[in-house]
Amino acid sequence: MLDKLNELLGGALRLDEPMSRYTSFRIGGLADAMLIPRDVVELKAGLHNARRLNIPITFIGNGSNLLVRDGGIRGLVIKLSGTLDWVHINGNVVRAGCGVLLSTLAHRAVDAGLKGLEFAAGIPGTLGGAVNMNAGAYDGEMKDVVTCARVLDYAGEEMELSYDDLGFGYRKSALQQKGLLAVEVTLELEVGDKEESLAKITELNRRRREKQPIALPSAGSVFKRPPGHYAGPLIEQAGLKGCRIGDAEVSTLHAGFIVNVGNATANDVLALIKHVQSTVQEKFDVTLEPEIRIIGEDKGEDE
Ligand SMILES: Cc1cc2nc3c(=O)[nH]c(=O)nc-3n(C[C@H](O)[C@H](O)[C@H](O)COP(=O)(O)OP(=O)(O)OC[C@H]3O[C@@H](n4cnc5c(N)ncnc54)[C@H](O)[C@@H]3O)c2cc1C
Known part of the structure; x- marks a missing residue:
């Protein structure tokens, strides 16, 4: 079935990938197949075809909150970091692809004179993984800044989730409960002072290095x-x-x-x-x- 999927995806799959390479723990057995989609079209094709062929799907971001067991992962792993990492900023509204790293996103916001995402600059995950986990640190959580998200279900169907639909709680969101994949996330930040924000990021990173x-x-x-x-x-x-x-x-x-x-x-x-x-x-x-x-x-x- 994986050969068939690979054929349908034009040979885009990596086979027998050691998950230890894709997790911050540096632990994990082989994934049968991995897709790092180049764009949303390839992502949807991966989801749609895997589903049609009854191949189980697991998605990961930067692998910084994961423990993958030693027997690895059966079926298809869709990895959403190193891809889909665009950022658009318009006024105080930031729209970004799920694959952008939080550190990159926080610095892009600061460069645009926006504050509110400094807490996230030291969290080593992607935007999608952070929304899924409602990641947070020090004085902030994703739920304070995210306003809505475009998501896909396992069949590749797209929908828009409002803030309420996202169902944020302590280290949880509706994405976890419903098995939805965030493709694009919108955040609302406040106008800030670039130097102050940079100083805050430097201080939080210093505290992190000292304590973690x-x-x-x-x-x-x-x-x-x-x-x-x-x-x-x-x-x-x-x-x-x-x-x-x-x-x-x-x-x-x-x-x-x-x-x-x-x-x-x-x-x-x-x-x-x-x-x-x-x-x-x-x-x-x-x-x-x-x-x-x-x-x-x-x-x-x-x-
Ligand atoms: C040194 C260190 C420090 C950390 N500090 C913090 C901290 O201060 N605060 C904190 O909250 N966390 C922290 N973490 C944990 C981790 O960085 C966060 O949970 C982060 O948000 C996970 O993002 P990720 O992209 O690595 O997701 P992954 O670990 O790859 O995946 C986590 C979950 O998110 C899901 N997921 C991934 N991408 C998407 C997507 N696009 N749409 C929907 N679901 C998706 C996966 O299926 C999985 O269930 C830390 C980790 C490390 C290693």
């Missing part, structure tokens, strides 16, 4: 903030900083991060997540829920 293990592969904060608590301090108070399974380690800098200190497998990370969850549950009676998205298949015993 950004030099090591990770997927950012592993757990959502449990109501009334912060995950990092709880994990630290449970004595788990530096705790290691295989090459997966609870960061010694920020206990809310798990880092890959060498050749960690997804199984190492999953075992460490479980250990952290059960220890924190036992010590503090607090349930930690993963914020990172865990996708793909376990590795079979004979592999």
